[in-house]
Amino acid sequence: MTTGEQLELDGLPVPKARRRPRGVALAAEQPVARVCIDLPPQHLDRLFEYAVPAAMADGAQPGVRVKVRFGAQDVDAYVIERADEAEHDGELLPIRRLVSSEPVLTPAVARLARAVADRWAGTLTDVLRLAIPARHARVEAEDGLDDAPTVVPAAAATAWAAYRGGAAFLQHVLGGGAPRAVWTALPGAAGLRWPDAIAQAVAACVLGGRGALVVVPDARDIDRVLTALVDAGIPARRAGGRGGAVRLAADDGPAVRYRAFLATLRGQADVVVGTRASAFAPVHDLGLVVCWDDGDALHAEPRAPYPHVREVLALRSELEGAALLVGGHGRTVEAQSLVESGWAHDVSADRPEVRRLTPRVLALTSTELAREGAAAAARLPTPAWRAIRDRLAEGPVLVQVPRAGYVPAVACGRCRASARCGTCHGPLGLSRADGVPTCGWCGRLATDWRCDECGGATLRSVRVGSERTAEELGRAFPGVPVRVSGARAEGGVLATVRDAPAVVVSTPGAEPVAPGGYAAAVLLDAAVSTAGSALGLLPDALRRWLTAAALVRPASDGGSVLLVGDAEERATQALVRWDPNGLASRELAERAELALPPSVRMAALVGRRDAVLAVVRRIDVPGIDVLGPVPVDQSAPAGSLEGDVRAVLRVPRSSGAALARAVAASMSVRSARREGGTVRAQLDPTDLG
Incomplete structure (x- = not known):
């Protein structure tokens, strides 16, 4: 043996030598x-x-x-x-x-981002772009904490008394547990509405020494929850203070958003209330995550990898051992699937409580209106007009209209063929009574329009929007204030209206709150809401109706809701009975029979035919069913992906993770080889039309 020789045993790994970059001193550890x-x-x-x-x-x-x-x-x-x-x-x-x-990237959020990327066949980079706001250097340099006391909320569960299992859910959260619940909310008086119930659940979590995260569809809902949190003893966080709640929304601007993000990251806030991207907020010692109104389209991320807030929070609940609450006035099929699989508990009210808290609902279908004769064909039939007139003496009346604008679609006055733009063939509409027809796709004015079918030059309305409805109601009820709430309305989306006689015309999701509740609500053009073949069409229509109906006073106070039109019978009856759970359960059973989500998992691949086929050929998952490719629906504005096809891959629920891995691997090969064409992959697509 030579002195100083280091012997090695066969089979032992040889230590790797560190290769240091030339001229750079590296960290010692x-x-x-x-x-x-x-x-x-x-x-x-x-x-x-x-x-x-x-x-x-x-x-x-x-x-x-x-x-x-x-x-x-x-x-x-x-x-x-x-x-x-x-x-x-x-x-x-x-x-x-x-x-x-x-x-800015905590270990918990990094794990969540990786899990989200894997579930939706995306990349970690894409998820982190959604999760972490852009840096704002000046905000990072702001002063830290002062000596403000920690916020201690008060324990209360009054808003949960009407729900079976509601008080038990709060007790588990208060004790540090991680229960999972799907909650069907009911109307209620001030202090007992859905923001108050969420605030009380959050207060129980904070009182138990943990943080909470609430994700809602829009800024109005953020404001309502933050106001309810103040009543529950959790005020908005004061600059430089510790504890309280912060709002986290992209619409607030980069500096404000990054300030709220840093306050959460540094443990200076106990509660985060925000919109879609706040699902990734770095809340310390997270104990409760809440998704309100999970059926709202705003919860679905439109950017890759297209995750949904409900599923992100469900993943987060499992990864961080936090309680989960998915709530809404309606019930989505996906949420019902969580209940029927046993993964989450149902928190709903018994029928006597439903009848006590909800308004009276009447469906004005063609059968109900048969006695009205020719007047039954009116858009606002006599019973609806009479209900508005009688209830206006008691307070504001809400009128929900499915479409915004004045007359969003017109047709030929002679042959009734749809009026189309001569340049891009988009639908023509009117923005006001004396306006020129305008294309809804390219925006061109159709000053000399003539029908391609018969040559006629006159137009008739096909679809009536909220602005035209408000004009008609103003003539029907002279002297009564008429207010319009909507993203395209002159006054925008209204947050509240006074408890005074007025007609409030709103599009779905833009209904303002009346502090004392509406005296009545009229839901117009019901048939429009259930027309089509989109997946989840009926539960979504019912959710929009219930959202408006929940703002009306209970039947004991004279509150009433009128659904006008021949909507799909199952959705109509679910509204009359106020039974969103029953409709969701039936929809889930039908989807299981037809092998549709959420009973199966699907991936949609959209792009050029040869590129899509190349991606599909590399995907091999047991039990996979390949549907298509078929041409993408071309009823879209100019500039859409003309000539593209869609292939849908379907596997049993148990093979969902394998499908996501296979799609990601095939897309990775495509990226590495720089294959031509374009392909967009989306797991669990919300629209298969």
């Missing part, structure tokens, strides 16, 4: 950083290793933003972890620059 680079190609969805310079040893911690060299460019990246040894055999490039020492 954990000199390797594994980072997620901010580049979109799917084949780059993995961690890359970089050397940590000694000057960045303290700052380049997991969760911080850095700049690294990738190819010929400097790119943004997040440090995911630090390591002692590199897995890469070659020389590591050093991190170029530390963007900020703020660890």
Whole structure:
């Protein structure tokens, strides 16, 4: 044996030699950083290793933003972890620059983002773009905490007394448990409405020493929840203080949003109330996550990988051991699936409570109106007109209209063929009574329009919007204030209206709140709401109706709701009985029989035919059923993907994870090979039309 020789035993791994970049002093401990680079190609969805310079040893911690060299460019990246040894055999490039020492990506959110990317066949980079707001350096440099006391809420469960299992849910949350519940909310007096119930659940969570996260569809709902939280003893967080609630919404602007994000990240706020992206908010010691009105389309992310808030919060509940509450006036089929599978508990009221708290509902179908003779064909039949007239003496009356605008669609006055634009063939509509027909796609004025079928030049209305409805009601009830609420209305979306006689015309989702409740509500054009073949059409129509009806006083106070039109019978009867759970259960059973989501998992691939087929050929999952490809529906504005096809992949629920992995792998191969054409992959698509 030679002196100083180190013997090696067969079979033992040989330690890797650290390769240090030339001329760069590395960190003494954990000199390797594994980072997620901010580049979109799917084949780059993995961690890359970089050397940590000694000057960045303290700052380049997991969760911080850095700049690294990738190819010929400097790119943004997040440090995911630090390591002692590199897995890469070659020389590591050093991190170029530390963007900020703020660890904006917490380990819990990183795990959630990875889980979301895997579930929806996306990339970690795409999810992090949704989860973490853009940096605002001035906000990061603001002063820290002062000596403000910690907020301590009051325990209350009065808003949950009407619900079977409601008080038990709150007790579990207060005790540090992680119950999962799907809640069907009912109307109620001030202090007993859905924002109050959510606030009381949040207060129980905070009183138990944990944080809470509430995700709602829009800014108006944020305001309502924050107001209810104040009543529950959780005020808005004061600048520099500790505890309380913050709002996290993209519409608030970059500085305000980043300030709220940092307050949450630094543990200075107990509660976050926000819209879609706040589902990833870095709440410390998360104990409760709430998704209100999970059927609202605003909860579905329109950007890749297209996750839904309900599913993101369900994943988060499992990963972080937090309680989950999915609530709404309606019940989605997906939420009903969580209940019937046993994964979540049902929290609903018994029938006597439903009858006590809800208004009287009457469906004015053609059968009900037969005695009216020719007047039955009127858009506002006599019984509806009479109900508005009689109830106006008691307070405001709500009129819900499915469509915004004045006359969004017109037809030829002679042959009744749809009026189309001569340039792009889009639908023509009117913005006012004396206006010129305008294309809804390209915006061109049809000043010299003539019908392609008969040559006629006169137009008739096909679809009537909220503005025209308000004009008609103003003539029908002279001297009564008529207010319009909607995104396209002159006054925008109204938050509240006074408890005084007025007719309030609103589009779905824009209904303002009357503090004392509406005296009545009239839901016009019911047939429009259930026309079509979209998946989830009936539960969604019922959800929109119930959202408006829930703002009306109970029947004991004279509150009434009139549904006008021949809507689909099952949805109509569910509204009359106020039974969204029953409709959702029947829909779920039908979907299981027809092999439709959520009883199965699906992936939709949209793009050029040859590109879609190339992706599909690489996907091999047991039990897979390939539907299509078929041409994409072309009833869309100019500029849509003309000539594209859609292929739908369907597998049993148990193979859902395998399908997501296979789609991601095939898209990764496509990215690496730089295959031509375009393909968009979406797991669990909400629209298969």
